[in-house]
Amino acid sequence: MVPKKAPELFYDESRFCGGCGHGIFNRILAEVLEEMDIVSDTIICSDIGCNHQFQFWMNVDAIVPPHGKMGAAITAMKRVRPDKNIMTIAGDGGAYAIGIGETTSAALRNENVVMFVMNNTLFGMTGGQLAPTTMIDQKVASAPLGRTVEDNGQNTDVFKLMGDMDIAYLARTSVTSPANIMKTKKAVRKAIEKHQAGKGFCLVEVLVPCPTNWHMTPAKSMEYIDEVVSKVYELGEKIDR
Amino acid sequence: MEKRIMKGNEAMAEGAIRGGCNFFAGYPITPQSEILEWMSWRQKEVGGVFIQGASEIESVNMTFAARCLGARAFTSTSGPGFSLYQEGIAYWVSAEIPCVVACVQRFGIGDGFISAGQDNFWQAVKCGGNGDYHLIVLAPNSVQESCDMAYESFELAEKYRHPVLLLSDGTIGQMMEPVVLPEMKKYSIDDLDWTISGCKPGEDHKVATDVTYFEPVTEWNHKYIAKMRKIAENEQRWESFEVEDADVVLVAYGISSRVAQEAVARARKDGFKLGLIRPITLWPWPTKAFDAIPDTCKGIVTVEVNMMGQMREEVILRTKGKFKTFAMTVDEPRIHTVNEVIEYAKSVYDGREEEEVF
Numbered sequence: 001m002v003p004k005k006a007p008e009l010f011y012d013e014s015r016f017c018g019g020c021g022h023g024i025f026n027r028i029l030a031e032v033l034e035e036m037d038i039v040s041d042t043i044i045c046s047d048i049g050c051n052h053q054f055q056f057w058m059n060v061d062a063i064v065p066p067h068g069k070m071g072a073a074i075t076a077m078k079r080v081r082p083d084k085n086i087m088t089i090a091g092d093g094g095a096y097a098i099g100i101g102e103t104t105s106a107a108l109r110n111e112n113v114v115m116f117v118m119n120n121t122l123f124g125m126t127g128g129q130l131a132p133t134t135m136i137d138q139k140v141a142s143a144p145l146g147r148t149v150e151d152n153g154q155n156t157d158v159f160k161l162m163g164d165m166d167i168a169y170l171a172r173t174s175v176t177s178p179a180n181i182m183k184t185k186k187a188v189r190k191a192i193e194k195h196q197a198g199k200g201f202c203l204v205e206v207l208v209p210c211p212t213n214w215h216m217t218p219a220k221s222m223e224y225i226d227e228v229v230s231k232v233y234e235l236g237e238k239i240d241r
Numbered sequence: 242m243e244k245r246i247m248k249g250n251e252a253m254a255e256g257a258i259r260g261g262c263n264f265f266a267g268y269p270i271t272p273q274s275e276i277l278e279w280m281s282w283r284q285k286e287v288g289g290v291f292i293q294g295a296s297e298i299e300s301v302n303m304t305f306a307a308r309c310l311g312a313r314a315f316t317s318t319s320g321p322g323f324s325l326y327q328e329g330i331a332y333w334v335s336a337e338i339p340c341v342v343a344c345v346q347r348f349g350i351g352d353g354f355i356s357a358g359q360d361n362f363w364q365a366v367k368c369g370g371n372g373d374y375h376l377i378v379l380a381p382n383s384v385q386e387s388c389d390m391a392y393e394s395f396e397l398a399e400k401y402r403h404p405v406l407l408l409s410d411g412t413i414g415q416m417m418e419p420v421v422l423p424e425m426k427k428y429s430i431d432d433l434d435w436t437i438s439g440c441k442p443g444e445d446h447k448v449a450t451d452v453t454y455f456e457p458v459t460e461w462n463h464k465y466i467a468k469m470r471k472i473a474e475n476e477q478r479w480e481s482f483e484v485e486d487a488d489v490v491l492v493a494y495g496i497s498s499r500v501a502q503e504a505v506a507r508a509r510k511d512g513f514k515l516g517l518i519r520p521i522t523l524w525p526w527p528t529k530a531f532d533a534i535p536d537t538c539k540g541i542v543t544v545e546v547n548m549m550g551q552m553r554e555e556v557i558l559r560t561k562g563k564f565k566t567f568a569m570t571v572d573e574p575r576i577h578t579v580n581e582v583i584e585y586a587k588s589v590y591d592g593r594e595e596e597e598v599f
Contacts, residue, residue, distance in 0.1 A: 039440060040439045040441050041439050042439060043437055043438075046448075055446075055448045055454075058446075059440060059445065060446055061437045061438070061439050061446050061447050061448070062437070062447075062449070063305075063309040063310070063437055063448070063449040063450070064332075064448065064449065064450035065306060065332060066328050066329060069299075069302040069329075071299075072298070072300075072303045072306070073305065073306035075292065075306075076266060076290070076292060076304070076307040076310075077306045077307070077309075077310055079264075079290040079292065080264060080290055080306075080307045080310045080311065080312045080430065081311075081430070081438070084310075084438075101295065101296065101299070102299055102302075105295040105299065
């Protein structure tokens with residue numbers, strides 16, 4: 001067996017919490033960028049939240065607009081430098097709460113950009129508050145008795161939001177097992193390949209664990225995704241054009 | 242030399258284009274929409290990018306992103322649109338991304354009125370977003386200046402890596418005057434070394450962000466404050482008219498300065514020693530201009546198209562209250578007449594006005 005080396009573009013250790021899914025995704029994306037040999041032709045738009053820390057260990061060019069404004073920023077980035085691969089690593093709070101307008105209008109325009117959205121069902125960096133993706137009955141810091149439709153409204157499922165839109169790619173994956181990690185990697189590569197082919201808007205949502213705010217062990221968090229989260233948020237490719 | 246009759250808004254848009262602007266994002270709002278419309282076809286002609294954002298919030302952040310990647314990016318708005326811009330502008334400052342923004346002012350609070358006004362002074366000049374900053378604020382008072390200031394704005398912003406605000410108003414934006422258009426400047430998105438274009442093998446990556454993440458915070462802050470001091474010292478611009486012996490000195494920018502200038506000319510004909518300081522930069526404030534006011538001056542009068550005399554506070558602050566200071570304001574969206582200005586100044590001279598600060 002050949003030992004697998006960490007991607008060269010990592011210049012420092014990850015400082016995500018133990019068991020966090022963001023680190024797994026950083027590794028997946030870094031591998032894809034190196035395998036496709038496109039690091040120098042890629043510019044990542046950061047969200048603000050836990051996800052934005054990739055810039056502290058990934059040697060890839062990036063910009064950081066205000067929280068949630070990635071849909072607008074990547075639109076402009078691609079128009080200014082159409083020869084570059086333009087993508088964002090977003091959180092579910094940034095992409096679907098404060099940035100839902102920007103995310104949706106980029107999708108409605110079918111901009112040729114890629115959004116990777118980390119769905120951990122809450123606001124991680126600020127201490128685990130309610131996100132649009134918080135599930136009914138899920139207990140979070142700002143809905144301590146659990147989300148209810150009466151108090152908090154329905155939860156957001158991007159498949160329902162974008163399922164009928166004229167976009168190029170809409171998929172949801174998870175990182176709970178080697179098989180699921182490979183599926184995520186495949187979806188990431190597919191989105192970037194569609195982007196390079198000018199197909200239009202691509203969004204890959206990745207179900208990731210947040211053991212810190214879920215108050216679970218890393219292993220238990222993975223089980224929770226398999227048994228609960230991915231039952232609410234269906235895995236698979238919803239749109240593939 | 243190309244001479245045309247144009248609206249102030251159009252001249253500003255064309256001045257920006259000729260200054261190398263190759264990106265524009267904006268959202269329709271009166272009285273600035275001509276800038277947006279001009280850019281929609283003109284950017285195509287020059288090979289630039291035009292995007293009508295779905296909101297002001299989209300537009301301001303598109304401008305940031307485009308500038309980060311090297312484009313000379315410009316956006317324009319007015320009134321409540323400028324309020325929506327403030328978060329985005331604070332990010333431009335903290336990341337040292339030298340975008341250019343125009344605010345074609347209107348009158349009133351919130352939605353307010355679409356007619357001409359000068360209601361954004363506090364927001365534009367003091368600091369509209371969170372944190373310690375002032376933008377470099379240029380205030381045109383003619384169609385020619387609307388063009389010229391937009392033309393030079395990118396190089397000024399790039400010189401300090403600090404955003405420039407063109408603070409126009411509905412009258413300057415909508416009125417037509419002859420304008421001499423300057424030559425096209427050459428600019429490519431690869432011209433500047435700080436822009437984000439993809440990390441080449443063997444290089445350290447670049448991140449356009451609040452730079453304190455990548456540098457010791459006190460070091461960055463010292464550099465930043467030194468930069469703000471340098472701008473404050475070096476970039477003050479103003480025009481003075483008959484200030485040296487004036488009994489009353491008017492202070493006015495934009496459309497109000499056109500009225501005030503005429504008031505000075507007419508008052509002087511009648512033997513009333515009126516003077517005028519027209520700040521061209523509202524920040525840095527032209528403090529040096531106020532050194533010329535004689536000690537015998539009976540009062541300073543700001544002439545403003547707003548209700549509370551926003552600029553008056555600036556004058557009091559910058560002259561350290563040395564002179565009695567009044568604001569000539571309006572309670573409806575209209576510009577003062579020349580006669581009203583002269584009458585008010587006489588009333589100040591006679592000691593019939595009360596000082597007031599809200």
